[in-house]
Amino acid sequence: MATLLRKPPCLIFVLLAVASSMQPCIHVAASVPCYFIFGDSMVDSGNNNRLSTSAKVNYPPYGIDFPAGPTGRFTNGKTLADIITELLGLKDYIQPFATATESEMMNGVNYASGSSGIRDEAGSNLGTHVGFNQQLNNHQVTISSLTKTLNDSTSAHLNQCLYTVGIGSNDYINDYFLPCSATSTQYTPDEFAGVLIDHYSKQIRTLHDAGARKIALFGLGAIGCTPNSIVLFGKNGKCAENITGAVRLFNGRLKSLVDQLNKELTDSKVIYINSMGTLGGNPTKLGFKVFNSSCCQVNNVGLCNPSSTACPNRNEFIFWDSFHPTEAMNKITAERAFHAADPSDAYPFGISQLVA
Template sequence: MESYLKKWRVVFVLLSLGLSVVKAQQVPCYFIFGDSLVDNGNNNGLVSFARANYFPYGIDFGGPTGRFSNGKTTADELAELLGFNGYIPAYNAVRGRRILTGVNYASAAAGIREETGRQLGQRISFSGQVRNYQNTVQQVVSLLGGETQAADYLKRCIYSVGLGSNDYLNNYFMPTFYSSSRQFTPEQYADDLISRYSTQLNALYNYGARKFALIGVGAIGCSPNALARSRDSRTCDNRINSANQIFNNKLRSLVDTLNNNHPDARFTYINAYGIFQDMITNPSRFE
């Protein structure tokens, strides 16, 4: 089911951005921000339990790479559909002109809040990923010969951002390690996340990003982790899903605000929660 979700998410992004699914490369570069769903090796060198550079990870990919899957991630699928010759490299492994095709900054266990995922060890939070992107931009300026050339180049690239799941699973709904659920109501917590999210998105905008695909939080109350904690190992945790929906609704509103404030940019909301729910409700559509 997860593979279907990934493919539908990819197609939805392409359609939302007005791109056709063809072999020719559609955009000059693709930049990726996120967590374990799209991490392709950035955590390999970190002191962390959130690593996937060992078997059985990668068994359908020729071996473990740091991807938290048996094979390709959503970002890999999208890179293929966008016509890239190869996958977008991890930030910790890319050098030189290779950055001109884009960089993957995602880090497993990362969240919008700085402390999210700390019980798992080192990880690169959203703000840290943005700082790494800013370092990349300085290199792009040098490679292309100036800020004007770099800005013209970067405005044609796609930026996908998918964070927030860990802020719930590895923060808000983990009261043994975090106090956030005692400090904030679900509404207040979502407001805090959106405020931090907005700050980082504006930082990306200020460093040349113009085409954004913002992926909402999926139905993580139905994740294997959440199901394992239920009484029958099959019932979704509605507390988590309800909190996710609050965040997603606020993210939709943020997208509208950003589009109004930045008319030269395009922000698109990707309804991952709705896609997942549609698969559960109408499984025959995905056979």
């Protein structure tokens, strides 16, 4: 039976995730030669497994529906990035930077780290993590490795790759809305969104300078509607409006940043992915029946208890633990990001058109 969190005296929680070397079942030609993934626990594929942090989940019941079991993904099965990898037609799932070999780097690298944020201080309450700035540094290490094989054609190779970035949730969950943090006293929600976007803008330009030409930026999801946020900040079992309002301010500025980047970086294309879509609509139409509680029994930091029993009807749950979506939810988000069948799914178009 799913459980919810009780409010601790001074602790807030993470958005995490895990990875594997198993091959997806793909029968289409790859639309790109490589895929580079930056972000937090939503797409982390094992980079946190060896770090000193509470933001790691390389134990069951995580991975209960993944062929390789608990690899570090913070869900029951595939992450959002795994499903996008399949939709791209790539042969193998993208390996985490922590363990990727030089040959595997040719197909791309996953740099994502649970509890990381746009700013380095985000998520530090949970222990060691790889923030976005360090992820960008790790990408330079990858480029140096690729150059040994590709020589002068390295830039041409990178220009063809897909780059996705999904980060910023921990700047709110594990910084701005952290009970013990002074950040919220320094900035109003609108000011903080501006601070984050200023940082983010410089970081994306750094990624462009390193060779990225096809970039998809994921907006923040409905973090005010997670089981954790509902318990700690919601009223009458509803989403936390203060968090939802702050997320909308950030996403609005991020969408404007996409316009600015496309105007300035004329040799590239940058798109915005609306990650709020599913929970903003009517999830029951998609087959979900449980919206505000987790599929697994959670501990005091909102993660599944080790070796605990998960719910059998996982396709009916939106949330796996107190923060992270189930594979069923990840599939819907990935499909919308990739195909953008509805104009509100992505701006100015979806990933499939970006890589076409």
